[in-house]
Amino acid sequence: MITSAIVPVAGSGTRLLPATKSQPKEMLPVGKKPVVQYVVEELARAGIEQILFVTGKAKHSIENHFDYDHELLRQLSDGEKKELLAELEFERMQVSFFYTRQRRQRGLGDAVLCGQRFAGQEPFVIALGDSILGLHADSSCVAQMIAAFEAEQACGIIAVEEVAPDMTQHYGVVRPDGTGPLFAIEDLVEKPAPGQAPSNLAIAGRYLFTPIIFDAIRHTKPDKRGEVQLTDAIRILRGRGYRILGLKLPPGERRYDIGNFESYFATFLEFALADPVYGPEVKKRLLELLRTEARLPADG
Ligand code: UTP
Numbered sequence: 001m002i003t004s005a006i007v008p009v010a011g012s013g014t015r016l017l018p019a020t021k022s023q024p025k026e027m028l029p030v031g032k033k034p035v036v037q038y039v040v041e042e043l044a045r046a047g048i049e050q051i052l053f054v055t056g057k058a059k060h061s062i063e064n065h066f067d068y069d070h071e072l073l074r075q076l077s078d079g080e081k082k083e084l085l086a087e088l089e090f091e092r093m094q095v096s097f098f099y100t101r102q103r104r105q106r107g108l109g110d111a112v113l114c115g116q117r118f119a120g121q122e123p124f125v126i127a128l129g130d131s132i133l134g135l136h137a138d139s140s141c142v143a144q145m146i147a148a149f150e151a152e153q154a155c156g157i158i159a160v161e162e163v164a165p166d167m168t169q170h171y172g173v174v175r176p177d178g179t180g181p182l183f184a185i186e187d188l189v190e191k192p193a194p195g196q197a198p199s200n201l202a203i204a205g206r207y208l209f210t211p212i213i214f215d216a217i218r219h220t221k222p223d224k225r226g227e228v229q230l231t232d233a234i235r236i237l238r239g240r241g242y243r244i245l246g247l248k249l250p251p252g253e254r255r256y257d258i259g260n261f262e263s264y265f266a267t268f269l270e271f272a273l274a275d276p277v278y279g280p281e282v283k284k285r286l287l288e289l290l291r292t293e294a295r296l297p298a299d300g
Helices: 035-045 060-066 070-078 082-092 108-113 141-151 165-170 212-218 230-239 261-273 279-294
Strands: 004-008 050-055 096-101 124-127 131-133 156-162 172-177 182-190 201-209 244-248 255-257
Touching (some): 004 108, 035 060, 035 124, 035 141, 050 060, 060 096, 108 230, 124 141, 131 201, 141 201, 141 244, 156 230, 165 201, 182 230, 212 230, 230 244, 255 261, 261 279
Parallel strands (some): 004 050, 004 124, 050 096, 156 244
Antiparallel strands (some): 124 201, 131 255, 156 201, 172 182, 172 201
């Protein structure tokens, strides 16, 4: 049983300035919830019981969000707003939260290394705090990764998503051996130069590893920006002959990366449109705006 996850949230989120000047990008709302709440709910549904957040400066609001707010609960229970209590149901999730600080932002690999003591000798999941899987986090990906890990002899599994060829330069990209949904990874490259990607399968923000990954991270040289990349550590494991698998996102699921404005805006719009209560009104307004912009007739 794999019940632990590390969620790195220590990045500075500079691509989302000024929104992220004093608040974590992982706390930006997408529809009604902050991004990181979707991530935690997804992990809880996959059977994760302990989550370690690797935080940094100005990330206190993440701790506050997952804490009980007795004052707010009392205020809502005593007043006319009892129906809003349902919005705080997530506080009762059966998950224990732990926090550690990455003292200097030295990259994702370094952030994961901060979780070594937490992981102990057991395999664990890594879930990026700025990426949601599936619309409204309705994803079976991590559960499938855990099942595949338990059935196969491998030291790691990485979720991957098929992306357009001109997008591979923004992600870690794998070279697969085979074409099925679950395959062995031959090699991987962090942000390949245009035209140099080994495939269109991009790492989708969810990983599962045995603690052997920590030794590989310790042996990983920082890149030219001084960051220790998790992708480079995984390459070291491949170089040592360890078996690592890739799992394509289940059909119908997507990775929503909110790390840049283009995809943050698009994700917000998609989630807001799919909101069962507010979606129809958002759609109406959006159609009005689009018609005005395209100068279409009202029934066009
Ligand atoms: P990104 O690669 O998007 O980096 O992080 P970033 O620093 O947050 O963003 P930009 O490039 O300045 O806009 C991917 C995930 O890894 C975490 C981030 O919090 C995010 O969830 N991360 C990244 C860390 O925890 N520590 C780091 O040093 C870097």
